[in-house]
Amino acid sequence: MTYSPTAQMITKGIEESGLTQREIADRVGFTHSSTLKMIEQGLTRVPLDRIPALAQTLGLDQSTLLLAAIAEYHPGIYEVLCDTLGLPLSQAEQGVVVMFRMAALKNDIELDEPFRKALEGLLELTEAAKMR
Template sequence: MSEFGKSKVAAFITAAIERSSKTQLEISAEAGFPRSSVLSMIKQGQTKMPLARIPQMARALEVDEVEFFRLAMGEYMPELLRICDQMYACQRLTEDEVALLCEVRKGMNGHGVRMTPRVRAALARFLEEALD
């Protein structure tokens, strides 16, 4: 729990709404909630943020969906978050890193890349040239 007994997720959402130029009704609609009262209940800590709605809510609030999801998982299911982090070695990628990975996948025609010594050397040469 954070200040005033609110959950960290509720405080995060409240702060994002306050920063937003949108009304709570607009945010609720964009997040796919049938009634804005659901968002009020989440803000007050009376109900949990549905995990499946986090991507839509993040877009509506213009916040990072990964940060939002990890915050919610850490509050609602900390043990599951820990297991996922261990299993998937979660390291958050930047938007540019994601774009780079997408370009690599496109260049590989959808096939994965094996980090062979040859690929590693070619990547090192590319990065050396790109960063000059």
């Protein structure tokens, strides 16, 4: 049986989690642990609203899992997201977003000095990587 990319990602996460299907189902909010088996087999789709809990439980990147599911289940929407938002983000872009969010949590966003210097450093790294 051929599995979907989303199902393959989830199956790998389940295998590496060390958790039982019942434990995963409880943490994610599935009533029946058999739902996980159906997702693994590609017989049912992952409800998009369960992806954050599923990703966290399985130690998967939420954005990657969500984008994989949207690309598979809703390719038209995925195309619009890619065109409109420039998705998927590169690792460098994700790093900038994480830095910005961490600064926002601390209520300490100073675009003039520290954040600007961090962005300049990332841009220098990007340029150096392109020249290789």
